[in-house]
Amino acid sequence: xxxxxxxxxxxxxxxxxxxxxxxxxxxxxxxxxxxxxxxxxxxxxxxxxxxxxxxxxxxxxxxxxxxxxxxxxxxxxxxxxxxxxxxx
Numbered sequence: 001x002x003x004x005x006x007x008x009x010x011x012x013x014x015x016x017x018x019x020x021x022x023x024x025x026x027x028x029x030x031x032x033x034x035x036x037x038x039x040x041x042x043x044x045x046x047x048x049x050x051x052x053x054x055x056x057x058x059x060x061x062x063x064x065x066x067x068x069x070x071x072x073x074x075x076x077x078x079x080x081x082x083x084x085x086x087x088x
Contacts, residue, residue, distance in 0.1 A: 009033075 001020065008017040016036050018029040038044075079085070 009036075 004021040006019045008019075011017075014033050015030045016033050018031065020027040020029070
């Protein structure tokens with residue numbers, strides 16, 4: 001739509017109100033909520049998957065830095081428990 005419009009989807013009713021500004025007037029359309037759909041759902045899904053992959057990559061990088069000292073501590077504790085000299 002090349003004109004300004006407003007959608008009211010927050011109400012509790014089963015209707016969706018669409019208002020379109022025309023030349024000096026406002027066209028008001030009421031339609032059933034179950035007959036409306038978002039045509040850009042695939043864009044939302046692509047953004048969600050992309051953002052999830054980026055965040056997973058960043059979290060893996062940070063977790064790798066956190067796991068190394070824990071593994072070194074576990075190895076030192078195991079060697080201490082076996083009575084061996086701990087490596088520095």
